[in-house]
């Protein structure tokens with residue numbers, strides 16, 4: 707059921723619960739072999755943990771709203787009204803909000819994307835009511851381009867050009 711909960715992407719919380727369950731299962735399986743002094747028996751569990759970590763990172767990067775248990779700052783391809791765009795996206799643990807981390811991150815991603823990678827433009831996508839996210843984009847000189855829907859949610863698209 708764990709992999710199904712992850713792959714169906716029903717909710718981030720359910721997916722995180724599945725990851726946690728699989729993580730502890732594999733950890734206990736590996737440690738049990740170490741405890742009985744047969745560490746080679748822990749190899750499948752270690753491989754499983756490596757695959758689980760890879761899955762967590764790739765699944766999380768693909769989500770609209772990433773897991774709150776990790777800090778993420780990425781560029782990603784995203785289809786907006788049928789057009790392939792490159793979006794900057796980030797998320798931080800709630801306890802770290804309000805300290806300027808997102809503003810610093812948005813500025814750094816924008817500089818890397820436009821100056822170093824020489825992309826013609828980048829977009830930022832925010833839920834209409836996400837004032838903090840919108841403010842962060844505006845502070846990095848993103849200009850409001852349009853309102854649209856994305857996966858059924860009302861969002862606004864901001865753009866920064868080279």
Ligand SMILES: CC(C)(COP(=O)(O)OP(=O)(O)OC[C@H]1O[C@@H](n2cnc3c(N)ncnc32)[C@H](O)[C@@H]1OP(=O)(O)O)[C@@H](O)C(=O)NCCC(=O)NCCS
Pocket residue numbers: 794795796797798799802803804805806807808809810831832836837838839841842
């Ligand atoms: C949105 C998010 C990234 C902001 O992170 P943060 O580190 O708290 O942001 P910062 O501290 O750099 O800046 C927040 C800005 O928004 C302002 N702000 C906060 N709440 C606001 C609101 N409700 N309306 C308008 N502005 C608001 C802050 O005053 C600050 O602006 P200022 O520097 O001019 O004072 C964070 O809330 C988060 O991780 N949310 C979940 C994921 C997400 O929404 N990601 C963004 C879409 S990719």
